[in-house]
Amino acid sequence: MNEFEVIARISGRLGERPREVVVPIGDDCAVVRLGEKDWVIAADMLVYGHHFKKWASPEDVGYKAVAVNASDVAAMGALPRFVLASGGGREAETTLRCMEGVLEACEEFGIYPLGGDTTSADALTVDVSILGELEETPVLRSGARVGDVLAVTGELGASAAGFLALEDGRRSPERLVRKHLRPEPRVAAGRLAARLGVHAMIDLSDGLASDVRHICERSGVGCRLDIGSLPVSEDVREFVRSLGKDPEVLAATGGEDYELLISAPEHLVDALDTESDVPVTVIGEVVEEGVTFLRNGEYAEELSGWDHFRRS
C-alpha cells in the first residue's frame, strides 16, 4: 500500500486551513498554534503481522508505539508531552500488557497519557497519538539548501539487523534485537538541532534511502550520499555479514532506525555533534538535483534502482 498517495489524495480534499494550523499534514508532524505556543501532533499505528510478529511481546508493541511517535516529535525539534493510546488484542490480558508497555515508555520519555480507547481485536493493534511542545521554530522537511551537508544521529542498520535476527527466530545479538523492539527516539538531539537552527530534519523510519527522498522532494534539491560513510557499528557489520548480507546496503535501506537525518551547514552539524549526547555523522551533501548513492566515492550500483515505492 502506498501511504504517500493516500496522504496526497487527502491533502487535495482538505477544506480551508484554520488559522491555528501552522504546518498541515505531510511532515513528520502537523503544527498547530494553540494559545501563544506551537504544538506538534502526529499518530502512528502498529498492527500484528504487518509491523511486528510473535517475536514482540505486547509490552514491546505498546512501548514501541510511543517511541516511534516520540521520534516524529523529535524530528520537528519538539518535546513529547502527551499521548492517547488506543488498541488491544484478542485477550484482555494482551491489551493490558500492551498498555503497560505504553505506560513504561511514557515514564521513560517523560510523557503523560491522556487516555485513549481499549478494545478487542483479533490481531494486536495499537495506535498512539502524540502532542509535542515546541520551544523553537519547527524544523521541517522542506528547508534543505544546496551546500548543506547531510548528517545522521547515532547509528544505522542496528534495528534492521535486530529484525533479521528476530525473523530468524533468535533473541540475539541482544543489543540489536533491543534496538528493533525498543527504539530510542532522539528527543534531546532533535531539540538541540532546532535550537541550533538546522535547515531540515526527518526521522528515519522507512530507511535512509527512502526518507532522504522526502527531504529532497520537499526542499526541491538533490543529494549525494556515500554509504561507505554510514555509521554502522562493528556488531551490526559482523552479524549482517554472517547472514550473507551487505551491512551498508542494509543500513541504507533497512528502516526503523528512528535516528534523525539532518540537513544543515557543516558548522552546525559540528556544533550538534559536540553538544549532543549521541554522535552525529556527516554522510553526504545537498546538491542541485538527483539522488545519488556512492560507496567510498564510486557509484553504488546496488542502490541505483532503489525506490521506496517498491516497498509498498
Add this chain to the structure above:
Amino acid sequence: MNEFEVIARISGRLGERPREVVVPIGDDCAVVRLGEKDWVIAADMLVYGHHFKKWASPEDVGYKAVAVNASDVAAMGALPRFVLASGGGREAETTLRCMEGVLEACEEFGIYPLGGDTTSADALTVDVSILGELEETPVLRSGARVGDVLAVTGELGASAAGFLALEDGRRSPERLVRKHLRPEPRVAAGRLAARLGVHAMIDLSDGLASDVRHICERSGVGCRLDIGSLPVSEDVREFVRSLGKDPEVLAATGGEDYELLISAPEHLVDALDTESDVPVTVIGEVVEEGVTFLRNGEYAEELSGWDHFRRS
C-alpha cells in the same frame, strides 16, 4: 473485556500530573490548558468484527469513527476542531475508502484533519483522535446533584434497532440503519448545555443503563429512571416489536445512541429544550443513592439485574 478496569489500572500508574492537565483520563475527554484556552482530547477505535461487520462500508466506518469522537467532545460542551485518523484494511482501496469517510465526516462537522497513519491490516481498523475547543467550563460526569433531573437529547433505541436490522441482513428501515451507521453527534446541544451551566453530561455510547451509572458513580449519587418516559420514536417501536423485542428495554440498553445524557435543575433542561435544535426529554431524577429503573411508575424487573459489566 473490561475497559474500565484497564483505565483504572492505567490511572493508578500515572506519574505526576503536568500543570496543563485540567481533567485527566476518565471522563468523555481529558482537558488540557494550552495557552489561554482549554482543549478536550480523546480517541476511539473501531475494529471489524468487534464494532461493525460486513454490513458497514469502509466509508461508513471512517465516518462513524469521526462522529463518535465528535460525540465525546460534545459531551464535554466543546467544539470538535481537529482529528488524526489512523488505520486501514487489507487492500489499499479499502483504506482509501475509509479515509474518504473520515474526510466526509470532517466536512460535515467542520473538523480539520491534521494527519494520522495509513497502514495495512487484515481486519479494517480505524482509530480517530480528536481535539475540541472549549469556550465554557467543561461539563464533567461528576457534577450531578440530588434534585437534578436527568434528561436526554434526541431519541433512544434507533441506532440499536438499526443494528438489529443490519445483523438480520436488512438495509431497512432506512432511517434506523442510517442512525446506526452515521450517528449525529449532538455538538450544538452540548455547547448550549455547557453555556447554560448544566451539572453533568455524558454521551450515550454503551447504552443509557450503563452510562447513567458512570454519572452516578462519579457524582456520588443515585438515580431513578422511568423507561416508560424514554423518547422512543414510533418507527423504532414498530420495528423492534416486529422482532419480538421490547422497544423500551432496547432503548435503555442497546447503546450507540450518541445522544447526550444531562443532569441539571429542571429549569435548565427546559431552557435547553427550548433553545436547542433537538428535543430534550426528562427521563428521571437524581437521588441520594442506588440506580433504580421504573416503567410507568412500577419497578422494572427487566432491568433490575442489568449490569454493564455483563457486556464485557
